[in-house]
Amino acid sequence: MxxxxxxxxxxxxxxxxxxxxxxxxxxxxxxxxxxxxxxxxxxxxxxxxxxxxxxxxxxxxxxxxxxxxxxxxxxxxxxxxxxxxxxxxxxxxxxxxxxxxxxxxxxxxxxxxxxxxxxxxxxxxxxxxxxxxxRPADIFTFNGEEIRRDFALLIEGRTSATPSTSNTFIGDQSNLFLEEGVTMEACTLNLTTGPVYIGHDAVVLEGCLLRGPISVGEGAALKMGAKVYSNTTIGPKCKVGGEVNNVVFHSNSNKGHDGFLGNAVIGQWCNIGADTNASNLKNDYGEVRVWDYVSERFAKTGLQFHGLVMGDHSKLAINCMMNTGTVVGFSANVFGEGFPRTFIPSFSWGGAGGFRTYRLDKALATAERVMARRERQLSDEDRDLFARVFDASEKYRPE
Structure with missing residues (x-):
């Protein structure tokens, strides 16, 4: 076998x-x-x-x-x-x-x-x-084409659940596939630009605007009036609102309120607070440079559009402003006014005014509470992983 x-x-x-x-x-x-x-x-x-x-x-x-x-x-x-x-x-x-x-x-x-x-x-x-x-940028760069490929793979020989007549569809409905248990009312979907896939038990609340190709994962939720542009993936059990364009959310992450994300990759168990925005284009329209963990310096990307990359278990508080091409590590907690630096190491606590180390015991306690809300337990193996990442990322944090 x-x-x-x-x-x-x-x-x-x-x-x-x-x-x-x-x-x-x-x-x-x-x-x-x-x-x-x-x-x-x-x-x-x-x-x-x-x-x-x-x-x-x-x-x-x-x-x-x-x-x-x-x-x-x-x-x-x-x-x-x-x-x-x-x-x-x-x-x-x-x-x-x-x-x-x-x-x-x-x-x-x-x-x-x-x-x-x-x-x-x-x-x-x-x-x-x-x-x-x-590199992380490949994830959002390839995402639109990968949605199209996965859509064809997943729907072959299958029939979509029937959408409610309260929705408005632009284009051929063969580009729409709903798994069983989807709730979607009074939304507008543009299917001329690519397929839209909505997974089991997902909820798309009233007034959402979707422009394919888009994927909404199992148990995910789009909040009322969300504007979701092409090449976006909302992973399983994520909650997303506001405006997103070419973003990949992995799973169990929240961006439940107004605010913009574009050309971004968000890990698991992340939270992005209300009215937080992350730039994906420099004011001078120039090439974006981002932190590279191998060279341990900022490197050219060859890209004009590059937004936020965010590791698992990290949090952005309300009204955060993130510069173009910001990289946030694992289990960081960012808050406060102003623009923080564009590389935020793992287990960092702070914002534009400066950072200190996010204590491991405090980070674990937060992760335990966050996961419990989704009926998931922080395992001993998870705790060991936190400790290993804490040690591995120490060199990037300020003294």
Whole structure:
């Protein structure tokens, strides 16, 4: 039986702060996470071979016929079919990027233990370039096309639930798919620009304006009058209001009130307060530079539009103003008037007036309360992860 494993390549540190708390393959781009995309294509569930700091939360499963896939690679039907044909001892690469390999049980065990194993015969993939994540900005850059791909994957052979006649639809309703349990009344959806997918038990309150491609995840809620522009993903159990444009919310995060986000990536268990705004365009319309964890300096992005990147468990209070290209780490708490700096390290507490260290015990207590509101418990493994990220990010915080 095929055993599917997603491995983190050397791109993982380039995807911080999002990968402090998840393997690369657990990132969401489009409707689904990368792991979920491959699982749909291959018809089998997978596990992760990831950084040591994450292995308690994401243990790897082993088998005798192991298909290892680069967790940063976004699949297509054609690519999935090629990868499925690999046999132990073979691999696919493209322009130096290892896309996938197949290992027997002994070879996978040796890989996990850091030991040597038999040589692998690598074949060069022909055809269109393999799309893969190299930085957080790729998540929102690729998101519109990934929504389209995931939409086609998820609706094949299925019929949408029937929407209420109180809604207004512009364009072909074949571009709309509602899972069972969706509540949506008196909203306007423009389907000419791309598909709109709304997951199980999602709630879209009155007056919302949606312009596809858009995904609203299972149990998510759009607040009254929300304006959701193209290429946006609202992850499972997120609550979103105000104005968002080309934003990816992972899951269990809230931006429930007025305020703007654009060209942004928001992790899990985040909260963005009322009337908080995050710029995605510089006043001089120039290229945006953002913090790079590998070079440990600000780096050019080649992008004119780049908004907020926010790690898991971080919070922005009401009326915060975030500059273009701000990167907020894991479990930071930002508040106060003025524009804080554009790199806010993990476990930072403060704002434009300065930051101090957010004590680990205080951060854990907040996370415990936040997760309990969604009937989730902060596990011992979660607590260990917080401690490891606290230590790993210490060098970025002021003395």
């Amino acid at each position: 095929l055993n599917l494993v997603f491995f983190d390549s050397d791109v993982r540190p380039h995807l911080l702060p999002l990968t402090y708390s998840r393997p690369v393959g657990d990132l969401r781009c489009g409707i689904l996470t990368i792991r979920e995309k491959w699982e749909h294509h291959l018809g089998v569930s997978g596990s992760f071979l990831t950084d040591d700091s994450l292995r308690e939360l994401y243990p790897v499963e082993q088998g005798e016929h192991n298909l290892l896939i680069n967790g940063a690679v976004l699949p297509t039907p054609a690519l999935a079919e090629q990868v499925r044909q690999l046999v132990p001892g073979e691999a696919f690469q493209q322009n130096g990027l290892l896309v996938a390999t197949c290992l027997n049980g002994d070879a996978l065990e040796a890989l996990i233990e850091g030991d040597e194993f038999d040589n692998i015969e690598a074949f060069e993939l022909e055809g269109e370039p393999v799309r893969h994540l190299t």
